[in-house]
């Protein structure tokens with residue numbers, strides 16, 4: 001029994017996690033797991049034996065499985081991180097839920113709305129938490145931007161714009177990623193980042209979508225572009241756009257962005273040439289980016305402190321009555337009647353905090369009994385918009401939305417409102 005004057009150290013219990021699909025996306029979340037004392041990675045499943053061997057080298061005490069089924073039968077696993085290919089998201093989530101495991105599912109939540117609905121139902125039926133992991137909306141600057149909007153200090157939100165220029169289409173891709181029916185292409189793979197962010201900033205309740213989708217690289221039989229006009233129930237407009245063909249990169253928009261690109265302009269030109277001539281060793285390149293591969297630093301380095309650049313999600317700008325708010329190197333710029341104020345919100349922790357946020361939300365929900373903010377219904381609403389982008393393009397008309405849900409009351413309520421005590425820079 002501790003007596004007066006004794007420091008009582010409260011030991012937080014750890015949550016035991018298993019990962020299904022240890023690919024490039026899976027590898028991205030591992031450093032966040034390693035950095036958290038509250039998360040204990042106890043198992044991994046993949047269908048590639050070499051990947052399991054490399055996983056075992058890095059996590060010697062974890063068990064490895066060749067199937068999602070076996071991992072879900074592991075009694076020690078309490079929660080599962082599903083980062084298998086998109087077509088398995090529903091199957092693996094429902095399997096895990098049936099075994100009583102909580103789930104974080106990578107974006108897109110599923111390939112169809114019907115599958116997303118089955119996932120939500122399974123989580124309800126088996127009483128497990130289901131969290132839609134949409135990554136970029138979890139980053140601190142975006143959440144801070146939402147706090148600025150919510151504060152009302154600069155009046156009402158009037159418009160949102162997010163534009164991205166990336167080289168997503170040039171990165172190594174597996175066959176399933178090059179198949180629209182399996183959730184391949186920019187609207188499925190990158191849409192969730194921008195849509196989730198817009199929904200978070202604008203309150204969640206989108207009304208309709210009008211969009212066009214573009215596919216103009218013969219060697220990549222999937223859409224590499226979309227441009228969408230979204231309207232919220234309250235009339236606020238949002239435009240989102242992503243061009244993944246990699247001629248111009250959004251990173252070049254900031255002075256410190258040039259050396260933060262995955263491929264230089266010369267490398268991008270070489271990759272296009274190899275794709276055109278059919279000489280690219282694409283599968284070897286992809287495996288090199290996965291765990292233990294020669295290029296894994298590309299993904300693991302993302303945990304190092306670094307300045308924000310408009311990477312895959314692009315630059316988000318919120319316009320209010322009396323201010324425009326956008327991302328800065330380590331936080332936000334608030335352009336208002338007081339001038340241009342830079343607010344450091346991330347304490348130079350780079351992307352690390354952003355990736356930990358999904359795990360923190362899971363932990364708080366499972367261990368702390370907190371709500372899951374980005375739950376299955378939230379993820380389904382985001383997927384609905386991504387599907388509507390493609391439908392609107394096919395049918396050349398505005399698509400009305402049916403499954404939108406609001407940002408839950410109380411989300412990030414304890415986050416300070418950025419800019420309250422900061423200096424005006426210019």
Ligand SMILES: NC(=O)c1ccc[n+]([C@@H]2O[C@H](COP(=O)([O-])OP(=O)(O)OC[C@H]3O[C@@H](n4cnc5c(N)ncnc54)[C@H](O)[C@@H]3O)[C@@H](O)[C@H]2O)c1
Pocket residue numbers: 020021022023024025026028045046047048051067068083084085086088106107108133134135174189286290
């Ligand atoms: N949040 C992010 O920023 C982010 C980044 C990259 C990828 N992702 C997501 O991760 C998922 C995978 O994409 P990726 O780029 O990592 O592809 P990938 O091919 O590198 O990863 C998929 C992994 O799943 C394994 N796999 C395939 N079938 C399986 C099965 N039946 N059971 C278990 N494992 C299986 C593959 O061997 C591979 O290791 C996608 O849903 C993607 O959207 C998310």
